[in-house]
Ligand code: ATP
C-alpha cells in the first residue's frame with residue numbers, strides 16, 4: 001500500500017490506490033491529528049510520502065517513517081499525471097495552483113520552473129468574504145456567490161467611457177470594487193461575494209496570462225481547492241483566460257495534484 005499526502009495551508013489532501021483506481025480524501029489543516037489518525041487506521045504499514053508547507057509538522061505528528069517531497073515537484077508531476085489520464089495535452093503549459101495562496105509554474109515535458117506566485121488566492125477569497133459578510137463557511141460562500149452580480153460593485157471600462165466607444169472591450173473590469181467607495185451605501189452579501197471571487201479570479205488569470213506569454217505557450221491549467229464546486233471562480237477564470245487569447249483547463253481533481261505527485265514518487 002502507498003499513500004500520498006499534501007499538507008497545505010488550508011487543507012490536507014490524501015491520494016491512494018484502491019482496486020487500481022485513484023481515490024482521494026481531505027481534512028482541514030486545522031485538524032492534522034484527525035488526518036494522521038485516519039491514515040494510521042486505514043493504511044497500517046503503508047509507504048507514505050508527504051508534501052506541502054505543513055509536511056514536516058504532519059510527519060512529526062504521524063510518528064510513522066515517511067518520505068518527504070518538494071511541493072512544487074509533487075504538484076507539477078501530479079498535474080501532468082492527471083492531464084495524461086484525462087487525455088489532455090500535457091507537454092507544455094502554465095500551471096496555476098490557486099491554493100491558500102497562488103503559485104504559478106511553467107511545465108515543459110519533464111521540466112518545471114516556478115515562475116512566481118501571488119498572495120491573492122483561496123485564502124483571500126475566504127478572508128475578504130469574512131470581512132465583508134461575516135460568513136466563513138466555504139460551501140455557503142460559494143453557494144451564495146452564485147446569486148450575486150458584480151454590476152453595483154465593480155467599475156467596468158464602459159462605465160468610464162460612458163457614451164463613447166472605449167479603446168478596449170467595454171465589458172472588461174476597469175476597477176474591481178471601483179463602485180464601492182460610497183460610505184453608508186449597502187451591498188447585498190451575494191453581490192459582495194461575487195465581486196470578491198471576481199477580483200481573485202481576474203488577478204490569478206492576469207498573472208497566468210502574462211506567464212504564458214513570457215514562456216511562449218497559450219495553455220493554462222488551473223488547479224487548487226479554490227475551484228472546488230466554485231462555479232463563479234471557474235467561469236470568471238475560464239472566461240477571462242479565453243478573452244485574453246489563451247486556452248484554459250480547470251483540471252478535474254486538480255486540487256489533489258500534490259498528493260498524487262507524492263503518491264507516484266513511491
Ligand atoms: P497552499 O498550497 O497555499 O499551502 P492549500 O494546499 O491548503 O494551500 P488548497 O487546498 O488548494 O490550498 O485550497 C485552499 C482554498 O480552497 C481555500 O482557501 C478555500 O478558498 C478553498 N476551499 C475549498 N474547499 C474548502 C473547504 N472545505 N474548507 C476551506 N476552504 C476550502
Ligand code: MG
Pocket residue numbers: 006008009052099100258
Ligand atoms: Mg497546496
